[in-house]
Amino acid sequence: MKLRSRLTLEEEDRDINVSPLIDVVFILLIFFIVSATFVTLPGIDVSRPQVQRAESLKKNSILFALSEKNQIFHAGKSVELAEISPLIALANKENNKPVVIQVDKWADATLLAKIIAESKKAAPIVSLATLKER
Amino acid sequence: MRRNRSNFQAERTEINVSPLIDMVFILLIFFIVATSFIDEIGISSNYKDSNSMVKNENKPLFFTLPGSGEVLVDGYSVGLEGVASKVRNSSGLVPPSIVIQVSEGAKAGLATQVMDQALLAGAKAVKLAAISK
Numbered sequence: 001m002k003l004r005s006r007l008t009l010e011e012e013d014r015d016i017n018v019s020p021l022i023d024v025v026f027i028l029l030i031f032f033i034v035s036a037t038f039v040t041l042p043g044i045d046v047s048r049p050q051v052q053r054a055e056s057l058k059k060n061s062i063l064f065a066l067s068e069k070n071q072i073f074h075a076g077k078s079v080e081l082a083e084i085s086p087l088i089a090l091a092n093k094e095n096n097k098p099v100v101i102q103v104d105k106w107a108d109a110t111l112l113a114k115i116i117a118e119s120k121k122a123a124p125i126v127s128l129a130t131l132k133e134r
Numbered sequence: 135m136r137r138n139r140s141n142f143q144a145e146r147t148e149i150n151v152s153p154l155i156d157m158v159f160i161l162l163i164f165f166i167v168a169t170s171f172i173d174e175i176g177i178s179s180n181y182k183d184s185n186s187m188v189k190n191e192n193k194p195l196f197f198t199l200p201g202s203g204e205v206l207v208d209g210y211s212v213g214l215e216g217v218a219s220k221v222r223n224s225s226g227l228v229p230p231s232i233v234i235q236v237s238e239g240a241k242a243g244l245a246t247q248v249m250d251q252a253l254l255a256g257a258k259a260v261k262l263a264a265i266s267k
Contacts, residue, residue, distance in 0.1 A: 018151060018155065021155070022151065022154070022155060022158070025155070025158050025159065025162060026158065028162055029158055029161055029162045029165065032162065032165035032166055032169055033165055035169055035171075036165055036168055036169045039172055041172070049242070049243035049244075049246040049247055050247075051177060051246060051247060051249075051250035052250055052251075052254055053177065053250050053253055053254045054175040054176055054177060054250075055175065055176070055177070055178075056173060056174070056175050057174045057175065057176050057178075059171075059172060059173070061174075063172075066242065098178075100174055100176065102174075103242045103243075103246065104242065104243075105241060105242060105243025105244075105246070106241055106242070106243065107241070107242040107243075108238070108239070108240070108241070108242065109199060109236035109240040109241060109242045109244070109245040109262070109264075110236050110237065110238055110240065110264035110265075110266075111242075111264075112236075112242040112245060112262060113236055113245075113262040113263055113264040114264055116179070116262055125178055126178070126179065127174075127176045127177065127178040127179075128176050128177055128178075128179075128246055128249075129174045129175070129176040130175060130176045130177060130246060130250070131175075132175055
């Protein structure tokens, strides 16, 4: 009798109750599913211009980058100027996503003006990514 | 013998959740890795297209950025510091529209800073325009 009760006690002790763990993991899983936006990054690092007035931009946007050597990047690949508005139209099925251009401060401004003009054809809002002045 | 059967029943009623946990963990790790939290800050140049400009009565204020790195208004160099005061002085009741004309060789960083200064001074809309020689 005594032996049996001790045995069951030990058995109860041995298996951990996993249901709170599952609860927490499910909550985390749902949070990450909801917050996943799948933004394709341009894939290059630019040195952004520093400005005083900067506002936070929309998270779910189409990103382009203009490098120091005046190359345009989108989703890790170098693209031409004329390809920009078809790419935006492709990424933008029906919802009007804004476009964010990550511009290097030593890039050519005329090319930037052309990129903005080209993006405006297909997207309602075009923004430039900057650094906040400290 | 009887104890054996009760043990058997207890095993039957309990669902084995470990494959479920495995799967959920794999999904969780996938979504953690796939989520890219980008938080960009920046400026937006909200400029209406040219036909709405015609209706606007006040003329836009032109800034010119030549390749030399200066900021010109009507041919005079004002520098980056002078942009905000130019915009404030020109504005009557309506906040002015700004057009920044950039020529070959002007740097995008300077153009962005001029846009920022103009927006800071209360400009309604800023447009970047390339001028060809």
